[in-house]
Amino acid sequence: MTESAATAPSAAPPPVVLQQSPLASFHHAHGGHMVPFSGWELPLYYTSILAEHDAVRTGVGLFDVSHMGIVTVDGATAPALLSRRTTANVARLVPGQCRYTFLLEATGWIVDDLLITRLDTGGAEGPRFLAVPNAARAGRIVEMLRQHRRPDTTIAQHNGKVAILAVQGPKASETLERVFGWSLAGLGNYRGRWFPADRGGDVPVEGADGLLFPHALGRAVFVSRTGYTGEAGFELFVAAARAPAVAEALVTAGVVPCGLGARNTLRLEKGYLLSGQDFDRDRTPLEAGQDRFVEFDHPFVGDEALQKQKTEGNFVRLVGLSVTTPGAIPRHGTPIRSGADLVGTVASGGLSPTLHKGIALAFLPPALAAVGQSLTLDLRGASVPAEVVRLPFLASGAARRDYTLPPT
Numbered sequence: 001m002t003e004s005a006a007t008a009p010s011a012a013p014p015p016v017v018l019q020q021s022p023l024a025s026f027h028h029a030h031g032g033h034m035v036p037f038s039g040w041e042l043p044l045y046y047t048s049i050l051a052e053h054d055a056v057r058t059g060v061g062l063f064d065v066s067h068m069g070i071v072t073v074d075g076a077t078a079p080a081l082l083s084r085r086t087t088a089n090v091a092r093l094v095p096g097q098c099r100y101t102f103l104l105e106a107t108g109w110i111v112d113d114l115l116i117t118r119l120d121t122g123g124a125e126g127p128r129f130l131a132v133p134n135a136a137r138a139g140r141i142v143e144m145l146r147q148h149r150r151p152d153t154t155i156a157q158h159n160g161k162v163a164i165l166a167v168q169g170p171k172a173s174e175t176l177e178r179v180f181g182w183s184l185a186g187l188g189n190y191r192g193r194w195f196p197a198d199r200g201g202d203v204p205v206e207g208a209d210g211l212l213f214p215h216a217l218g219r220a221v222f223v224s225r226t227g228y229t230g231e232a233g234f235e236l237f238v239a240a241a242r243a244p245a246v247a248e249a250l251v252t253a254g255v256v257p258c259g260l261g262a263r264n265t266l267r268l269e270k271g272y273l274l275s276g277q278d279f280d281r282d283r284t285p286l287e288a289g290q291d292r293f294v295e296f297d298h299p300f301v302g303d304e305a306l307q308k309q310k311t312e313g314n315f316v317r318l319v320g321l322s323v324t325t326p327g328a329i330p331r332h333g334t335p336i337r338s339g340a341d342l343v344g345t346v347a348s349g350g351l352s353p354t355l356h357k358g359i360a361l362a363f364l365p366p367a368l369a370a371v372g373q374s375l376t377l378d379l380r381g382a383s384v385p386a387e388v389v390r391l392p393f394l395a396s397g398a399a400r401r402d403y404t405l406p407p408t
Helices: 024-029 049-058 078-085 135-148 172-180 240-252 260-269 303-312
Strands: 033-037 040-045 061-064 071-074 098-104 110-118 128-132 154-157 162-168 192-196 220-224 233-239 317-323 335-338 341-352 357-364 374-379 382-389
Touching (some): 049 061, 061 240, 071 135, 110 135, 135 154, 162 240, 172 233, 172 240, 233 240, 260 357, 317 341
Antiparallel strands (some): 071 154, 110 128, 162 233, 220 233, 317 357, 335 374
């Protein structure tokens, strides 16, 4: 019997083709447990999330963050474009300066958070910037910038041609200097600079064939003192073809390869936001406690909404929640109650390897957002007590020095 179109089994959807990082061979060679993430295949962990978390808190770890958007914005009106489309007054950035910022909708809601770095030297070549949005938002960010650009501004995305290696931890600086011979002492926080790719080599000279991103990456590495772990660290922008050799050199020197799992626990302990989970075009920077990254000294898309929200003041606030009940681990979506009333859900949650307890981020009404406020979480049918605590969960200094792994 012949099946009609209505009764014939539907064709299976085509398999999802994941993008491969320039470090894909490195991940497989070192036993990375590979998972899909924002359209990419990336390692969740190599040995264990706990061990990799510990390596970054006490020594030095290596993350592949090549999936992040790698976008250049060049041209005379590039500063005005980026200032208009983000909460940072990008026009005020000096050469080599990096800025964490937000791109908003007119409602004030966050489309994405990103890093913007001024790449040019301030000379006649004109202003050039490197923007690094999150992987899942990169294409949308590029399109939004192109919609508002002037003809003299060029926007290009370089994923696949460039790798980003994040070297994070208290031993990051010493390790990079030992392996590559760089002098990093003069590179301040949220600053970037070119360094020779080969030990004993030279940085390309300024000019048409010199310090242009990404063309200069054949002879140089762009290093920024940035990261998302809460530890001292650097992000290395490397030519894709050279990236596996750079990673191998670091591992040979004792740097521990780390995956997405440790990156998540590290950022959560510091109260850092996760795009698409802590915000997804439904929160503003003020609600997320990121006021310090909103510069109201320049006009930008969403500023009127934020000004109104700031004036009225009655908006939800991002808080930290601490859970001391053994084995109680809050997760994204866990219901939060005040008495019998449902007052919110967990945005991000998990086990803190450093503090040995459950922690979470959540948006709560102002009346419930004060430090010390008692709440309960619905966890697997049980009502578990939680307390609002000050962010970040993990301070610097002594809290890190006293850190030890829990017994296994």
